[in-house]
Amino acid sequence: MTTFARDTIASAAEFIALDDRWSTHNYHPLPVVVAEAExxxxxxxxxxxxxxxxxxxxxxxxxxxHPELIAAAQEQLGRVTLTSRAFHHDQLGLFCQELAELTGTEMVLPMNSGAEAVESAVKVARKWAYQVKGVPDGMAEIVVAGSNFHGRTTTIVSFSNDETARADFGPFTPGFVTVKYGDSDALRDAITERTAAVLLEPIQGEAGVIVPPDGYFADARRFCDEAGALLIADEIQSGLARTGTVLALDHERVRADLYTLGKALGGGIMPLSALVGRGDVLGVLRPGEHGSTFGGNPLACAIGRAVLRLLGTGxxxxxxxxxxxxxxxxxxxxxxxxxxxxxxxxxxxxxxxxxxxxxxxxxxxxxxxxxxxxxxxxxxxxxxxxxxxxxxxxxxxxxxxxxxxxxx
Structure with a gap:
């Protein structure tokens, strides 16, 4: 077997050949090999x-x-990077407080990837439905929109209609009802007494940056209130200033009960995501019921706090x-x-x-x-x-x- 060192490879073609040989072909990248960025x-x-x-x-x-994010990462690298949640550390509480204050929410569940934040939202919404709303055990439903993209775990692709993401990965997780994105009538008709939550992207990114009709989220908020269901906004791609506001849903003047955040939250340095929202909803979780080895680690939280400082300036x-x-x-x-x-x-x-x-x-x-x-x-x-x-x-x-x- 031939071993390559960085300084022995002369061209992009050689790097691409290495990727093609040793890296699983789950992406179709352009033939560009990035070495530096600023x-x-x-x-x-x-x-x-x-x-x-x-x-x-x-x-x-x-x-x-970004120099402020790099500085925060370097400072934290010199102190402590991981404790696991078996112990407290001096960045977690501050990160959660600052993120809750920026987003106008009450409680924060830090995770790593966007998919983990969505999985967390699904679990919390179901537990809330059983413990608080009184949905019979095993009967909770979550209403989602067609052409959505929330991640690629088995549960998440269960409610995708993208056959590339779904084909040959079944059997799929039940408990999801799909309606056309932007269709208020279809959304209203899909909500029942078993509905735990409605999960929507304020703007559908993977579908082609689809903006819903005016009033769609106001309707969604009203339908959820009438049915005693939660409204969950997936802001993983649309949030954190991408659309000109902290949260894309702010354009609609609507508040969700839960928001999923990720991507930019880690500053392009560390994977960092979060589920944020109402304290009485996130409060259904108890020790041992949900967690992550790396979720809320000191390094990610320190970088996340630097991200929040940047956003705090407006x-x-x-x-x-x-x-x-x-x-x-x-x-x-x-x-x-x-x-x-x-x-x-x-x-x-x-x-x-x-x-x-x-x-x-x-x-x-x-x-x-x-x-x-x-x-x-x-x-x-x-x-x-x-x-x-x-x-x-x-x-x-x-x-x-x-x-x-x-x-x-």
């Missing part, structure tokens, strides 16, 4: 610089290696709102000139390429050749989410490249 840019192993228009699917809202919400307006104005000019439709909020957009144009994959490859990294979702849709630290000049550079590619 701010809104990454540099590949051959020295080519790219503008990042994906931000790790919003995990890098504050850009690559700067990134303002940048997303202002630059997002420019983003959508410029993309709107391409409708009928290479694009069929533009959707989104803040520095987040889904664009459908017009019939006869390149596929989403071809467009992504064309952008990479022009020094812009973006990625398709579905066949003919690009998802655009530059870091919130980007300046307008670089944003325009990326948009110019998109205009070139979709007009081919």
């Amino acid at each position: 701010g809104a840019f990454v540099t590949d192993v051959e020295g080519k610089r790219y503008l990042d228009f994906l931000s790790g699917y919003s995990a890098l809202n504050f850009g690559h290696r 700067e990134f919400q303002q940048r997303s709102a202002a630059l997002g307006a420019h983003l959508h104005d410029r993309l709107g000019e391409l409708v009928g000139h290479g694009l069929a439709e533009v959707r989104g909020r803040g520095l987040w957009a889904g664009v459908d390429i017009a019939p006869g144009g390149p596929t989403g994959r071809q467009a992504s490859e064309g952008l990479a050749r022009r020094g812009v990294l973006c990625k398709e979702t579905h066949d003919n849709t690009l998802r655009i989410a530059p870091p919130l630290v980007i300046d307008q000049e670089d944003l325009d550079r990326g948009l110019d490249a998109i205009a070139e590619v979709v007009r081919l």
Whole structure:
């Protein structure tokens, strides 16, 4: 067997060949091998610089290696990184308090991945339904929306209608009812006395950055209140300033009972997620019923606290709102000139390429050749989410490249 050291590999092709040989093929990455990154840019192993228009699917809202986040990580690395929840540590309570205060919630359950936060929400909603609402044991239902994306665990793909995510992974977990996203009548009709919760994304990211009709979440809130059910907002991708507000649901002037958070919460450095919400709902959990070895570890909490300090200034919400307006104005000019439709909020957009144009994959490859990294979702849709630290000049550079590619 041949062993390679970093300084013996001469090209991106060799790194890609290693990945193809030894890494499970559960992704289809672009042929770019990133070696360094800072701010809104990454540099590949051959020295080519790219503008990042994906931000790790919003995990890098504050850009690559934000100096305040790196400083917080380095300081904590010199103190303690992991205790497990068998003991208290000096970062957990502060992180939970600061996150609850920023989001206007009462209690925090820290976890690692976004999928873990969603799994936690499912478990808490079911336990609450049995212990508080009085749903008969084993009968609780959670209403979800079609075309959702909440993660890829077995339970989560049980309520996905994406066959790529589902095929050959059954049998699936029961207890979920699926309705069309944005259809208030269908949502109302699906809620029954057995409904523990309604779980929705304020904006559906993986589906193509789908924004629901005005009033949809107000309807959802009303239906849940009338039925005594919980409203759960999955803000893992849409939250933490991506749309111009701390939480995307804030645009609707609606409050959920529980929110799932992740991605940007870890600052692009550590996996960190959380389930936040009402204290009386999260309070149904008791010691031993749910947990995580790494959830709420000191290193992640220290980084998360630095993220919350950045959000506390309001700067990134303002940048997303202002630059997002420019983003959508410029993309709107391409409708009928290479694009069929533009959707989104803040520095987040889904664009459908017009019939006869390149596929989403071809467009992504064309952008990479022009020094812009973006990625398709579905066949003919690009998802655009530059870091919130980007300046307008670089944003325009990326948009110019998109205009070139979709007009081919």
